[in-house]
Amino acid sequence: MEDKTKKALIDIVGEENYTDNLIDLISYSKDASEHRHRPDAAVWPATAEEISAILKLANKDRFPVVPRGAGTSLAGLAVPEKGGVILDLVRMNKIISVSVTDRLAIVQPGVVYADLERALAPHDFFFPPDPASGTVATLGGNVATNAGGIKGAKYGTTKDYVLALQIVLPDGRVMRTGSKCMKSSSGYDLTKLFVGSEGTLGVVTEITLKINPKPSLTSTAMATFEDLEDAGRAVSEIMHSGILPSALEVVDQQTLIAINQNTDLNLPEVEAILIAETDGHTREETQFQLNKVIEIFKKNNASTVKQAATKEEAEALWTARKSAYAVMSRINNSLAVEDLSVPMSKVPNILKALSDLAKKYDLKIPTVGHAGDGNLHPTISYDGTNPDEVKRVEQASAELFEKVIELGGTLTGEHGIGLAKAPFMHLEHDPVAMDVMRSIKKSFDPNNILNPGKMALEG
């Protein structure tokens, strides 16, 4: 970082909101993925005006700017691959307003998901796309990745809830998109173009979200399957049955074994567990839906089916699913969390492919995920200091992505492309689509200032 650039940044944000201390730069060199690159500096701006000035400076002095929330990206979205300045949005953490009548929450990008949930709870409203990292992840990150969560099948993803944005464009201009209305067909949908754009097209400084009334009741059941294919068939039949569970999650045998080896939960080491939740306003409704699910579980040879009688029992049924990530991340020094999605009918095929790849590359690939929308998270704990093992993980991942695309799937259901999937973008998107994405990037950000190196946009 040149002295004059450093001075200019300090002039914009103030000395106390600028750092180039080594310890800070090391912290900012990583997110929750295995990618690493050190930035030259980091700033904590507080307003769209400050961000505008920073981006104008970046275009003048030509340095990369990487917006960052809580750094929970599993795909390297927040890693400053080309150095430059980290724009940490932690100070922009105000919930600007909540209007239940208008079904709107207006927030700054640094608001933590869980803080919004707490603000909405007294009104019995909620913001459905709940990332697993929601206790720390920020809503700016939700927008940048089009985050999903376990309620996706019934309630959709972040995209379905972002109505309007304030954005600082790469050239420093400030723009408002969208409207505060539930419905609008006015002009190109610039809002949705920015959702999932991973901080490459602009910096989001204000987010207007649609919020939902929260169904007051849920019913929960868990089933164990000795045979993975039975579990796959059960998922398909549930999707056929006319109901939409509010959650339908799968935990596979490798995950159960890993949890048992590292906790005293003593889970049944069956080929798969399915956990289903239904929601509604009356007990008759949640039970009617859950009865359909349970019937399908039984018809497909579930070895055990348990329905929770109380809230505490429901929590207990979720234990296997909810402890998976924490256990996997402690098993070894490195972790690859994949995020593939396939059409629902292809869930059995991809589970079979994962088991084949695990054998072929002598790896364990425990898998959990959102069976109800075909979004799975194969998770590989490995020794990142062992070059042979690293290579096998990379080969297995590359082969997995090819298989996913062959099955009509997508590289990422909810984590984004970032650095992790950038080399595979061409598998999913045809050359014309890649060219269009690159043209859009170039027209917004001709000097490639914002979050460069992500999403294979440099072609």
Next chain:
Amino acid sequence: MEDKTKKALIDIVGEENYTDNLIDLISYSKDASEHRHRPDAAVWPATAEEISAILKLANKDRFPVVPRGAGTSLAGLAVPEKGGVILDLVRMNKIISVSVTDRLAIVQPGVVYADLERALAPHDFFFPPDPASGTVATLGGNVATNAGGIKGAKYGTTKDYVLALQIVLPDGRVMRTGSKCMKSSSGYDLTKLFVGSEGTLGVVTEITLKINPKPSLTSTAMATFEDLEDAGRAVSEIMHSGILPSALEVVDQQTLIAINQNTDLNLPEVEAILIAETDGHTREETQFQLNKVIEIFKKNNASTVKQAATKEEAEALWTARKSAYAVMSRINNSLAVEDLSVPMSKVPNILKALSDLAKKYDLKIPTVGHAGDGNLHPTISYDGTNPDEVKRVEQASAELFEKVIELGGTLTGEHGIGLAKAPFMHLEHDPVAMDVMRSIKKSFDPNNILNPGKMALEG
């Protein structure tokens, strides 16, 4: 149309799929709006390849191309304002596949909404965004306008259901966007950029839609209000109450009077009627929700509240709402159907503004609409041969749009901008957003071939 261009078009689509007969051109000079302009020719292509060849020709010979479905646009989207060639997609009317397990329907753009509904009905699935013109309107039009319908408040609009597209770009290249998965965060969301783009960025040749299981039961109630403000308050309270009706519609006094003058329905001429529908899988659930609605109707001084006991009674309660458009369109020779949307808390304000404008400009402005999502359709029948009346309608509309924007609303909830709202785009979108939209148009379509003159994209 020059002879060589005509010959080239015939070479592409065949003689039987080309016309420049005056009677055809007059038909193609209009849609369901009051806008008129005659094209030079019309073609009926059957494949993406033919459309690609036509667009390449259009760029070479520089003529406008206007994609068209059933021509039900109320905002002039399908009117060839600058002449050129109408691309009538009526032959591309195949439902390519329906996969219930994958929750997908893949269709060509010329498929009529009602035909898709019929194909989904045996599976007990549906495609929620149901335009009032659904018995004739095509799904390509749904995509072009981001169509809504009466289920928007609970189920969202077309945008929330379009997962993937095949598109012929203005330069003739064919591109696939999106994926067949329920969730994807892979690259920029080009799909959503095209939804609502009114045929100005490319021609959609294949649409992949998410479909929903259809709740098996509904409950319906209608309430009459002597005071419009009571009705407005009832709507607000319903949105607060924790439930989401599957429909919540308003019909105002002017509409009731117009219907009574032109039918023998003999409706109560109160200030407003509200009709609410709730849905679910059990009678307990639909009734629990409807009870909340009825309670709120009563608390807000509804003069009568009727709940339908049978399907036939439910149909009867919908009569006033469903006959409004047909009646209004027969009262006089010209019809302006507005399509404003406001934040829900502003519904009473906009109803008041409409009543003031009607007085000020000596007009009748009957209004119906989707109270549950703030999307209203003031509908003015007028004598288009009376210059003074035309002027008053134009002045009232212009003032209405200003008021809508002042209240935080949008020019169009579900009909699109087209020609009708193009002069008002700058009221809603700031200069930076307008500039960004124009840059996107220019980068996709530098010669301004596709549907020119719409959406104020020419600056």
